[in-house]
Amino acid sequence: MTTELHKNNNFLNAPLPFVFLKTAAPIILIMMVNGSFALVDAYFLGVFVGADALTAVTSMFPAFILIVALSTLVSNGFASLMARQLGAGNGSSAVEVFSQAISLSLVVCAVLICLFLLGGHALTDAVSNGSNLIADMSYRYISILVFFSPLVFVLAINGDSLRCEGRVSFMASVSLLSVLLNGVFNYLLIVGLNWGVEGSAYGTVLAQTVSLIIVFCYRKYQKNELNLQVVSFSKSRQHWLTFLSLGAPSSLNYIGLALTSGAILYNLQTWDAANYATTVGAYGIITRLMTFIFLPLLGLSMAFQAIVGNNFGANELSRVNASIKIALTIAFVYCLLLQTIAFVFKRDLGMLFVSDQAVISGVVRILPFSTLALFLVGPQMMISMFFQAIGDAxxxxxLGIMKTYAFSLPLIFILPYFFSEWGIWYAAASTEFLALLLTVFVLSQRNRTQNTSLGLFFKETQ
Structure with missing residues (x-):
């Protein structure tokens, strides 16, 4: 099986630019469509339900990101191990890895649901700024997503497995269909049936259900060397700690994003209470714009992880080095381009969503500072993903945890004491520049202790 897997593994044999294009392009397309849907969903809620609905969903952004964080806690660690097993040609081990990942992900999901049952109402009350209407809508929205979260967890494992197996085109088709169905379902439920924020949540659940059914049929009728099913379990817990240790950096990044968003909402109540509703409206628009920018970058990092993991597992170090250069270049150019667009068209971007001049002015005021160091985000994400791909947890x-927990969160609370409400928005750029210094330090340390070039590239002669 090892020889057959290597022979059919395009990650190891095809030209790297082609591999990046074939692997990353579909994922990035999906991510862009996902990001676009976030914008469309905001439009549906803002126009057909009302500003309170948009505020309620925005206030639940930290909780939504927490669901994503917990799903990636297992799936990202699983993807790293799965890619290396496939790269080494260990098909039977890859099947066992998949089964253990499904088992662990559902355990984590059960913990999430239990925690929400205990503290869900307290969460929605805390971010509603005293509004019972917003608190009620927030709870109705997020409770649906939490109780149906097993769909997210199982889909995450299957999606990462398909990506590592090289079945990117199929995965891309399913994900694209899911996003489009999500838009259709949301329109029908929000606009057609007037279900409000619940319509938005149920639209997501229905789209995920259809996606899982499609993946089930594909796994059932498209047999291969691995012969995986959508859901399979294992009594063994051999790889659980590996999943968690490798997935923790990405998961903690998402948790940090949730905490960061929550910290911003909290500090806005403290430092800009009089304009809270207006500023949160502007922040909600900026959050969706940043999501649209960030998701394709995440797609690139996912493709990069699969490529590096397979080639590192096969000891193809020259291809690993080349893939690093390609990923860093693409990430830097992309981020610089989007940063320029955000700065030049900041007012136009605000006017796409609302006609309220106060909210538009808020977008114009905040967006340039939110994207001031965007050109650093992409390359630093690729470097962190590289270490995850080679198993360097x-x-x-x-790189992942320090950026959020040592820099971003403290700065959001500290800087307002010096710059008032402006300090909240200065924190993002300050975090990226501090993270750059940390990255340089980590790479210099690795360069001294290992036989590498610039602390990043392998010496191909070793």
Whole structure:
């Protein structure tokens, strides 16, 4: 099986630019459509339900990101191990890895649901700024997503497995269909049936259900060397700690994003209470714009992880080095381009969603500072993902965790004491520049202790 897997593994044999295009393009397309849907969903809620609905959903952004964080806690660690097993030609081990990942992900999902049952109402009350209407809508929206979260967890494992198996085109088709169905369902439920924020949540659940059915049929009728099913379980817990340790950096990044969003909402109540509703409206628009920018970058990093993992597992170090250069270049150019667009067209971007001049002015005021160091985000994400792909959980963790927990969160609370409400928005750029210094330090340390070039590239002669 090892020889057959290597022979059919395009990650190891095809030209790297082609591999990046074939692997990353479909994922990035999906991510862009996902990001576009977030914008369309905001439009549906804002226009057909009302500003309170948009505020309610925005206030639940931290909780939504927490669901994503917990799903990636297992799936990202699983993807790293799965890619290396496939790269080494260990098909039977890859099947066991998949089964253990499904088992662990559902355990994590059960913990999430239990925690929400205990503290869901307290959460929605805390971010509603005293509005019972917003608190009620927030709870109705997020409770649906939490109780149906097993769909997200199982789909995450299957999506990462398909990506690592090289079945990117199929995965892309399913994901694209899911996003389009999500838009259709949301329109029918929000606009047609007037279900409000619940319509938005149920639209997501219905789209995920259809996607899982399609993946089930594909796994059932398209047999291959691995012969995986959508859901399979294992009594063994051999790889659980590996999943968690490798997935923790990405998961903690998402948790950090949730905490960061929550910290911003909290500090806005403290430092800009009089304009809270208006500023949160502007922040909600900016959050969706940043999501649209970030998701394709995440897609690139996912493709990069699969490529590096397979080639590192096969000891193809020259291809690993080349893939690093390609990923860093694409990430830098992309981020610089989007940063320029955000700065030049900031007012036009605000006017796309609302006609309220106060909210538009808020977007114009905040967006340039939110994207001031965007050109650093992409390359630093690729470096962190590289360490995760080769199984270096320690360095991946340092780069991911320190950025959020040592820099971003403290700065959001500290800077307002010096710059008032402006300090909240200065924190983003300050975080990226501090993270750059940390990245340089980590790479210099690795360069001294290992036989690498610039602390990043392998010496191909070793």
């Amino acid at each position: 320690k360095r991946a963790g340092i």
